[in-house]
Amino acid sequence: MALLQIAEPGQSTAPHEHRLAAGIDLGTTHSLVATLRSGKAEALPDSQGRQLLPSVVRYRANHPPQVGWEARAARVTDPTNTIASVKRLLGRGYDEIAADAHTPYALADETESTPRLLTAAGAVSPVEVSGEILKVLRRRAEQALGGKLSGIVLTVPAYFDDAQRQATRDAAQLAGLKVLRLLNEPTAAAIAYGLDRASEGVHAVYDLGGGTFDISLLRFSKGVFEVIATAGDTALGGDDMDQAVVGWIQSQSGLSNPDASERQMILRAAVKAKESLSSKTETDIQLHHNGRTLWQGQLTRTEFDSLIEKLVRRTLVACRRALRDGAIEPAEITEVVMVGGATRVPLVRQLVGEFFGRNPLVDIDPDRVVALGAALQADILVGNKPESDMLLLDVTPLSLGIETMGGLVEKIVPRNATLPLTRAQEFTTFKDGQTAMALHVVQGEREMVDDCRSLARFELRGIPPMVAGAARIRVIFQIDADGILSVTAREETQGIESHVDVKPSYGLKDGEIEQMLKDSLSYAEEDVQQRLLREQRVEAEGLLLAINSALDKDRDLLTPEEAPQVQQAIERLQQASSCDDLQQIKQAIEQLAKVTEAFAARRMDNTIRAALSGRAVEQINKTF
Amino acid sequence: MQDRAHPNYFDLLDVPRRYDLEIEQLAENYRRLQAQVHPDRFAQADPAERRASMQLATQANDAYRTLKDPVSRGQYLLELNGYDPATADRKMDTAFLEQQMTLRANLEEIPQLSEPLDRLDQLREQLAEQVKNRQLRLADTFNSLDPANLAQASNLVRELQFLDKLRQEAEELEEQLL
Numbered sequence: 001m002a003l004l005q006i007a008e009p010g011q012s013t014a015p016h017e018h019r020l021a022a023g024i025d026l027g028t029t030h031s032l033v034a035t036l037r038s039g040k041a042e043a044l045p046d047s048q049g050r051q052l053l054p055s056v057v058r059y060r061a062n063h064p065p066q067v068g069w070e071a072r073a074a075r076v077t078d079p080t081n082t083i084a085s086v087k088r089l090l091g092r093g094y095d096e097i098a099a100d101a102h103t104p105y106a107l108a109d110e111t112e113s114t115p116r117l118l119t120a121a122g123a124v125s126p127v128e129v130s131g132e133i134l135k136v137l138r139r140r141a142e143q144a145l146g147g148k149l150s151g152i153v154l155t156v157p158a159y160f161d162d163a164q165r166q167a168t169r170d171a172a173q174l175a176g177l178k179v180l181r182l183l184n185e186p187t188a189a190a191i192a193y194g195l196d197r198a199s200e201g202v203h204a205v206y207d208l209g210g211g212t213f214d215i216s217l218l219r220f221s222k223g224v225f226e227v228i229a230t231a232g233d234t235a236l237g238g239d240d241m242d243q244a245v246v247g248w249i250q251s252q253s254g255l256s257n258p259d260a261s262e263r264q265m266i267l268r269a270a271v272k273a274k275e276s277l278s279s280k281t282e283t284d285i286q287l288h289h290n291g292r293t294l295w296q297g298q299l300t301r302t303e304f305d306s307l308i309e310k311l312v313r314r315t316l317v318a319c320r321r322a323l324r325d326g327a328i329e330p331a332e333i334t335e336v337v338m339v340g341g342a343t344r345v346p347l348v349r350q351l352v353g354e355f356f357g358r359n360p361l362v363d364i365d366p367d368r369v370v371a372l373g374a375a376l377q378a379d380i381l382v383g384n385k386p387e388s389d390m391l392l393l394d395v396t397p398l399s400l401g402i403e404t405m406g407g408l409v410e411k412i413v414p415r416n417a418t419l420p421l422t423r424a425q426e427f428t429t430f431k432d433g434q435t436a437m438a439l440h441v442v443q444g445e446r447e448m449v450d451d452c453r454s455l456a457r458f459e460l461r462g463i464p465p466m467v468a469g470a471a472r473i474r475v476i477f478q479i480d481a482d483g484i485l486s487v488t489a490r491e492e493t494q495g496i497e498s499h500v501d502v503k504p505s506y507g508l509k510d511g512e513i514e515q516m517l518k519d520s521l522s523y524a525e526e527d528v529q530q531r532l533l534r535e536q537r538v539e540a541e542g543l544l545l546a547i548n549s550a551l552d553k554d555r556d557l558l559t560p561e562e563a564p565q566v567q568q569a570i571e572r573l574q575q576a577s578s579c580d581d582l583q584q585i586k587q588a589i590e591q592l593a594k595v596t597e598a599f600a601a602r603r604m605d606n607t608i609r610a611a612l613s614g615r616a617v618e619q620i621n622k623t624f
Numbered sequence: 625m626q627d628r629a630h631p632n633y634f635d636l637l638d639v640p641r642r643y644d645l646e647i648e649q650l651a652e653n654y655r656r657l658q659a660q661v662h663p664d665r666f667a668q669a670d671p672a673e674r675r676a677s678m679q680l681a682t683q684a685n686d687a688y689r690t691l692k693d694p695v696s697r698g699q700y701l702l703e704l705n706g707y708d709p710a711t712a713d714r715k716m717d718t719a720f721l722e723q724q725m726t727l728r729a730n731l732e733e734i735p736q737l738s739e740p741l742d743r744l745d746q747l748r749e750q751l752a753e754q755v756k757n758r759q760l761r762l763a764d765t766f767n768s769l770d771p772a773n774l775a776q777a778s779n780l781v782r783e784l785q786f787l788d789k790l791r792q793e794a795e796e797l798e799e800q801l802l
Binding site for chain 1: 675
């Protein structure tokens with residue numbers, strides 16, 4: 001248990017229980033699951049030996065959905081019911097999806113709380129579609145490992161905003177998976193590379209996937225990965241290259257108004273041409289439909305390069321921004337790592353190589369490297385490796401702020417700030433006698449609220465009436481190591497407070513998730529209530545084990561007043577766990593956590609003393 | 625300053641309390657501290673311990689961010705020395721202000737010049753030179769134990785702030801030019 005770790009890292013005396021964990025890369029075009037086997041991360045294959053699972057779901061009336069290769073094969077014959085690249089829709093609002101010209105799917109009525117796609121099996125949300133993909137990967141992992149997964153690390157593009165991250169978490173919950181952490185894809189890749197080579201220095205990870213682009217700079221030093229800067233574009237990827245080729249084929253062939261099925265045919269030809277131009281300098285393109293050839297032509301690499309050069313140049317602008325944010329010179333970069341299928345395109349490798357002045361590394365399969373890194377982090381977070389040296393210091397991907405007068409944004413947390421963090425800023429009233437203040441939390445780099453993502457709104461009431469500008473309202477942003485944001489507003493003279501845990505608007509509401517869980521086939525065998533009860537019991541057990549080991553070691557750190565309180569809380573939790581009342585277990589857990597808080601803080605101080613070895617103890621006593 | 629909620633950043637990161645820090649040492653100590661206290665080290669611990677770990681990791685991040693940056697490090701040292709910039713004489717050196725105005729005018733002209741990127745590089749080198757000069761003087765000022773020097777240190781920190789703002793504007797201009 002981690003508690004023991006405080007005193008002596010790695011010297012666990014608790015019975016070693018190996019928990020099952022996995023890393024999942026939920027990709028735009030492909031997804032995959034990886035896990036640690038005898039210390040090495042490996043991707044898990046399906047029964048036919050295929051590791052990649054196409055991120056495609058086909059919905060049919062009165063049948064369960066098809067996921068993966070079968071669904072992908074049906075894209076041409078059944079395009080409107082076959083959902084591909086759903087990651088591009090995750091966490092997006094109705095307007096954004098409707099505005100995306102490439103979306104071939106019909107949308108359900110706008111009044112729905114979350115946008116839904118109309119299929120033969122009814123309306124489905126992007127979260128549900130992603131959940132279907134994750135269910136397949138969960139079954140694959142549980143079959144391979146022979147048991148239930150305790151938790152997973154799920155990867156997301158570094159530039160995903162909070163709504164997209166929350167939607168990703170919701171999809172995992174829907175698939176019955178516990179998310180230990182959302183990990184940025186480039187960071188996962190750097191972990192896989194860095195640990196594989198034990199290469200210290202600054203890594204630039206260039207990640208061009210199907211639908212998103214990310215650049216991340218990380219420093220790896222003595223086991224600690226420090227994310228220095230990230231930048232990117234959530235709407236730029238290999239799919240855009242495909243679309244550029246589609247446009248070229250349409251103009252060359254005169255098929256300017258294809259129907260849904262013809263469009264799929266052209267898209268497949270475009271993808272094939274792009275892939276083949278990775279190794280060849282020219283390729284033949286043929287469009288076949290219903291047994292006859294509609295058109296044939298030839299695309300050279302030079303022509304292809306000119307079609308996509310603008311897209312690739314856009315990625316380099318983001319690279320420059322990341323270098324600037326991190327105050328890093330290109331010469332300081334020790335390695336450039338390529339991730340994502342689109343980095344197979346020769347022009348991408350060439351331009352990126354020129355930009356950083358060194359040849360990019362491509363020797364870990366760019367399709368798998370992200371899942372492998374996620375598996376390594378999952379194994380640590382699930383508690384299997386208390387002795388591990390590896391630690392990841394992650395950052396905020398986007399700036400966070402508050403709406404002020406005139407629709408402007410006051411930034412409170414800048415992008416690329418290391419987690420966990422707390423930042424505060426003071427605001428004041430603008431009217432005489434104002435007793436309430438509306439707070440609007442937004443995310444993004446732009447200066448106008450309308451150009452940023454709205455995350456939450458809340459109110460602070462009960463401000464004592466004063467003249468305008470006299471009240472002091474302190475707004476505090478807190479982000480934990482998981483990247484979860486909470487915002488507090490406090491009036492300083494009276495101490496009144498208002499607080500919001502940020503749950504973005506495009507995620508699903510708690511009730512909706514529960515309903516979906518109930519509806520979901522995978523939970524037919526287990527009542528939701530039973531599952532929640534079981535989870536609480538596991539948590540109670542873990543807490544009791546942790547507290548007892550801490551007491552074994554450091555009982556002398558308890559004050560005479562605390563000792564009986566702690567004992568009482570332990571007994572109460574033991575009793576509560578043996579009954580079937582979910583609420584009682586929850587309360588008993590909270591109670592025990594509360595009475596051991598000061599004790600934990602004292603133990604933590606000891607930890608720092610150990611960490612800052614070489615200093616006189618008296619000196620530290622003065623500090624704390 | 626010296627209570628648990630607000631530990632002294634220099635002590636927390638185990639570096640000497642001075643302006644001319646070894647940044648490499650600072651970074652290494654920061655990483656070593658995070659390796660011990662970061663919440664990921666307590667992923668399976670109880671909530672109280674996780675909260676304590678989060679508080680410490682947050683402080684470590686604050687400390688590193690404050691001490692790493694030449695401007696905020698200067699401000700923090702002034703604060704530790706009990707110097708309140710609000711009560712200080714805010715009059716700045718006229719020669720410095722004139723020089724700033726010239727630099728700013730030069731920056732604004734750059735887009736109209738031929739070879740704007742080269743001119744921008746020259747200007748940034750000038751800026752870097754001035755920043756370095758003030759950092760050296762600031763280190764000397766803080767290292768001398770005379771309290772009368774704090775006003776001078778405060779002025780130097782403010783000059784650094786001006787120069788930093790100009791540097792940011794130069795970077796923004798570069799992005800526009802590219």
